[in-house]
Amino acid sequence: MTVKNDTDWKPGSFADDDGHFRRPEAKIRNFVSAVPDSDFPAEANRYVLYVHYACPWAHRILIVRVLKGLEDIIEVVELDKADEIGWAFSGTTGPDKDPRYGFTHLRDLYLKAFPEWNGRSSVPVLWDTKKETIVSNNASEILEMVYSEFDVFIPEEKREATKGEARFLPLTLKNELDTFRDFAYHNINDGVYKVGFASTQKAYEDSLFPLFEALDKVEEQLADPSHQPYLFGKNITDADIRLFSTLIRFDVSYFSSFKCNLKMIRYEYPRLHLWLRNLYWDPENKFNGAFRDTVRFQLYKEQYAFATVSPVYPKGPIPHILPL
C-alpha cells in the first residue's frame, strides 16, 4: 500500500492507493502561552488566524473567538478561494490579497515562514506578526490556546480559570471529554472525510457504517438528562464546539457531496437536530452570534462539491437549516 505524499494531494484524489483517506498530521506545533516570557507570549493584536470558512477545523476556532469576545485581540484573515495551488485570496468575501504581504495564496505564507516547506498548506494557520512565522497549523491545539491563553484580555467572568463547571474543559469532565473527542474525531469529524474521499467501494463502506453507528450513539446519549441540552449537560463544552462544525455541514454537504447518505440529521436524528438548532438559532441570545454568524451554508455546498471535483453543487436541501 502506498500512502500519498503531502504534495501529491489534489481535489478529487485524496485517497491512498488502497482507497482509504488518511489525513496528514499538522506539523507546525508551537504554542501561544499566557506566560509572558514564553516563546510566543499572548499579546493583543499580535497573532492572526488564517481561515477558509468552509473548513470545519478552522470553524471551531472562529466560534470560540466570538464566544470569548476575542474579536479585537485575534485578527482573522479569510481566504475565500481554492485553486490548484491551494487556498487563495479572491476578494469576493475576504481580501483580494494577503493584507500584510500581498500574497495571492496561503502557500506563500508557509514559504515565508519555512522556505523549504513542501507539505500541505492547510487552514487554520496561527501567524505571529512579530516573529513573522507560523505558530501552529494544528487546529486542535490552536483551539485549546484560544480557550485559555488570551484570557488576560477578557473580563474575569469569561476566563477559563474562573468559569468553574462552565469551562470549555471542566476538570471534572476531563476523562469523558478526552474520550468523546477521540471517538468523535475518528468516527464523525474525520469520519465524514474518510467516507467522502474514499476511492474504492470497500474503503467507502468501511467508514460509512462506523460514521452512522457513532451518530446513533451520540443521539442515544442525548436521551440521558445529564446530557441535555448540551452534550455534557447544562453548559457548552469542548465536545459541543467540536461536533457543531461537522453537523452543521452534514445535511447540506456531507450527505450529498460526501455520500454520507444513510440518514439526515434533520429527519432521522431528532435529538441531535434539536441540539444543533439550539446552538445555531440561539433562542435565548446566549452566544453573541458565535455559531450562526460563522456558518456559510452556500459556501459549504459549493466548496465540498469542488473538493470532490463535481462541476455541479447540490442545490438542496432547502432551507439549509430548519427553524426551531
Ligand SMILES: N[C@@H](CCC(=O)N[C@@H](CS)C(=O)NCC(=O)O)C(=O)O
Ligand atoms: N490536520 C489539520 C487539519 C486541517 C485541514 O485538514 N484543513 C483542510 C481544510 S478543512 C485544508 O486546509 N486542506 C487543504 C490542504 O491540505 O491542502 C489540523 O489538524 O489542523
